[in-house]
Amino acid sequence: MRRLKRSAIGASLVGVAIAGAFALLPTRTVHTTVTPAAGTGEHLLLVIADVVTPANARARLAEVNGRFGDLQGFYADGSDAYEITGALVRTSPDEKRVQCSDHPEYECPHRATSVSVQRDVEHRFVGRGSFREHRFTRDCGRSGRPPCERERFVQLFGADLRMPRGSTVIATAFRTPKGAAQFVAFARTVGVRGLVTVQVSKSGGGEVGLGQESHPDGSGPLTRELPDQAKRQRS
Amino acid sequence: MRRVCIALACVVCILAAPHAEANHFYTDYGWRDKHYRWPAQPSGYSQIVQVFGKPCNSYANDNKTNWTAQDDQKVYPVNYHYKLGGYGKFYGGTGSKNRSSNLNNDVRGHIRNEHLGGYVTHGIYGYVCRKISGSSKWSTHAWGIAVDINTAANPFPTYRCKSMPDGLIRVWTAHRWVHGKSFGDCMHFQYASDY
Numbered sequence: 001m002r003r004l005k006r007s008a009i010g011a012s013l014v015g016v017a018i019a020g021a022f023a024l025l026p027t028r029t030v031h032t033t034v035t036p037a038a039g040t041g042e043h044l045l046l047v048i049a050d051v052v053t054p055a056n057a058r059a060r061l062a063e064v065n066g067r068f069g070d071l072q073g074f075y076a077d078g079s080d081a082y083e084i085t086g087a088l089v090r091t092s093p094d095e096k097r098v099q100c101s102d103h104p105e106y107e108c109p110h111r112a113t114s115v116s117v118q119r120d121v122e123h124r125f126v127g128r129g130s131f132r133e134h135r136f137t138r139d140c141g142r143s144g145r146p147p148c149e150r151e152r153f154v155q156l157f158g159a160d161l162r163m164p165r166g167s168t169v170i171a172t173a174f175r176t177p178k179g180a181a182q183f184v185a186f187a188r189t190v191g192v193r194g195l196v197t198v199q200v201s202k203s204g205g206g207e208v209g210l211g212q213e214s215h216p217d218g219s220g221p222l223t224r225e226l227p228d229q230a231k232r233q234r235s
Numbered sequence: 236m237r238r239v240c241i242a243l244a245c246v247v248c249i250l251a252a253p254h255a256e257a258n259h260f261y262t263d264y265g266w267r268d269k270h271y272r273w274p275a276q277p278s279g280y281s282q283i284v285q286v287f288g289k290p291c292n293s294y295a296n297d298n299k300t301n302w303t304a305q306d307d308q309k310v311y312p313v314n315y316h317y318k319l320g321g322y323g324k325f326y327g328g329t330g331s332k333n334r335s336s337n338l339n340n341d342v343r344g345h346i347r348n349e350h351l352g353g354y355v356t357h358g359i360y361g362y363v364c365r366k367i368s369g370s371s372k373w374s375t376h377a378w379g380i381a382v383d384i385n386t387a388a389n390p391f392p393t394y395r396c397k398s399m400p401d402g403l404i405r406v407w408t409a410h411r412w413v414h415g416k417s418f419g420d421c422m423h424f425q426y427a428s429d430y
Contacts, residue, residue: 065368066390067390068368069368069383069386069390069391069420069422069423070367070368070374070391070392070420071363071365071366071367071368071374071376072365072366072368072369072370072374073368095309105301105326106301106310107303107347107352108303109303109305109306109308109353110353112308114308115303115308115309115310116308116309116310117309117310118309118310118311118312179364182363182364183363183365186360186363186365189311189359189360190358190360190386191358191387209366212291212364212365212366212377213291213364214291214293214295214364218292218293218294219289219292219293220288220289220290220291220292221290221291221364222291
């Protein structure tokens, strides 16, 4: 019994000594600086599928992204990082109906007399201060007219285009109007509709997919802010 | 009796007229499978960049072919890489004889010649400057070297392809395109391997 007691005391002392020795060793410094997410401090174009509560964000994101196959769709980010400065309003119809007899190159399906040709997406910038008075295209949503958007903008942001606080945006970001337009056209092809595009200033937040658009010089992907970026987005 | 026979013959002709096209081959309209100026099929990222340049470069969507989906009767623009087409006058060809014949002339021409066009359904796209979902890796779509067809019928991921007959897949693979079935992407055809 005495021997056991002495062994236990001895083992404890050895343990303390070892711990003490380790305490004297120089520790590795762990850098805790967080790299700001790409786009912080920039004006960006956000293509938005929805604005939801944080509790619903994951489910809504999965629902929307399900249509993109193996391609990246949208991201979820806190709305507090974004201040809306304007909107990109659609000026082009989604599709144009053409007669098969006039366009044999389209190889109309059997017994079809006309087909719908998908058109490029075109936008026009409307500043936040002008949005309330902006006149959207009459007869929107009809054949040959741009899709209806006003109600969707107001539903998400109100007539004054204010980003709801404490929410989560389901969105993807671009630096150029062309990048945003090409994504909207692609999303339309896979059946995702009801998207709106806004210009925002980003003050923080997380990843929203920047870099997935062509550089205007055609060299490859656009990975950095452009000179006069905000101005280019308004033209 | 003679009048009845003539009338019957006219009725048969009228009924058969819409189907006359189906009995013709595309070769009857002057199409030929050229196999001209096909680029080498790259293997892996480095070779893809070597052959086709950086992702989302201006050559990646230089060509365009309009493709009509047989189910929703919509015409989808399919943009793709400069090096993969543009030859001749068929399916968006530029009229040039110095461009590749691969996609617009050979692949699409074969599909029509073998009467497989009716199997191409909606959700059709080519170039998209986008990464693979949940990854930092670029999709082959970002180089304009991938085309997805019948996407609505074959949501990702799936290893059992629907509405994608073997004959249709064979046309693509015979022209150096890789079918995505092996990685659960039945809708997907790409001009690259090991990526």
